[in-house]
Amino acid sequence: xxxxxxxxxxxxxxxxxxxxxxxxxxxxxxxxxxxxxxxxxxxxxxxxxxxxxxxxxxxxxxxxxxxxxxxxxxxxxxxxxxxxxxxxxxxxxxxxxxxxxxxxxxxxxxxxxxxxxxxxxxxxxxxxxxxxxxxxxxxxxxxxxxxxxxxxxxxxxxxxxxxxxxxxxxxxxxxxxxxxxxxxxxxxxxxxxxxxxxxxxxxxxxxxxxxxxxxxxxxxxxxxxxxxxxxxxxxxxxxxxxxxxxxxxxxxxxxxxxxxxxxxxxxxxxxxxxxxxxx
Numbered sequence: 001x002x003x004x005x006x007x008x009x010x011x012x013x014x015x016x017x018x019x020x021x022x023x024x025x026x027x028x029x030x031x032x033x034x035x036x037x038x039x040x041x042x043x044x045x046x047x048x049x050x051x052x053x054x055x056x057x058x059x060x061x062x063x064x065x066x067x068x069x070x071x072x073x074x075x076x077x078x079x080x081x082x083x084x085x086x087x088x089x090x091x092x093x094x095x096x097x098x099x100x101x102x103x104x105x106x107x108x109x110x111x112x113x114x115x116x117x118x119x120x121x122x123x124x125x126x127x128x129x130x131x132x133x134x135x136x137x138x139x140x141x142x143x144x145x146x147x148x149x150x151x152x153x154x155x156x157x158x159x160x161x162x163x164x165x166x167x168x169x170x171x172x173x174x175x176x177x178x179x180x181x182x183x184x185x186x187x188x189x190x191x192x193x194x195x196x197x198x199x200x201x202x203x204x205x206x207x208x209x210x211x212x213x214x215x216x217x218x219x220x221x222x223x224x225x226x227x228x229x230x231x232x233x234x235x236x237x238x239x240x241x242x243x244x245x246x247x248x249x250x251x252x253x254x255x256x257x258x259x260x261x262x263x264x265x266x267x268x269x270x271x272x273x274x275x276x277x278x279x
Contacts, residue, residue, distance in 0.1 A: 004072040009050035015269040017049035019246035024145025047094035054087035055120040105147040131170040135163040161199040206252040214248040
């Protein structure tokens, strides 16, 4: 039963949420931020991620009953009532955790909570708005990391590469079962090219030799993902690459060892994804 709960919250994906907030956390090093912020940041981001995954399955119950009957809710291994309760518990705890970080963090956490709920209640059924919403959720998750210092327009530039990348993944994920999926695979390729271009511009503007190493690895693996025959594998692999994309941005602010440490989050995420599906 415990495995089903880990599956419900998409445990492998939580590492991508962690790497998102670590961008802002490592940026804050230059402001002599307290290390005590780190567990609260990870807890807030992680619980928001878990609640989003739970609500996703809760509101997709009827669809999953037809197409993915093996999942914890439609299979009856976890009741809908328990899932809904746990989802709200995670949401409440996430905002309590954010309150310890400061007012800005709490506001961003509350906005994320509302967007997560609104997405699952309504927007996921509207293709374009749903995809845009997922992108905004990830960008706000990065901003959550920056919120432990004063929010500035300067930070917006660091949100866009991931936001663009998420659009490409979401387009593929939402259309993987359609007969014209080839079109969406081409769109995914174009958006990956745009992602690499956008992060390359940031690397040039914030030049660090270490950044080139991570950019090269991310670019190579992103292109490599395009050759996966199974779309599900391609989506999973690209989701894991979020960690490497975040590592590029982190390399702008701190010594190489910190970026390497964050990039290594891809290992437990990948290993666990072999046992628990990520999407």
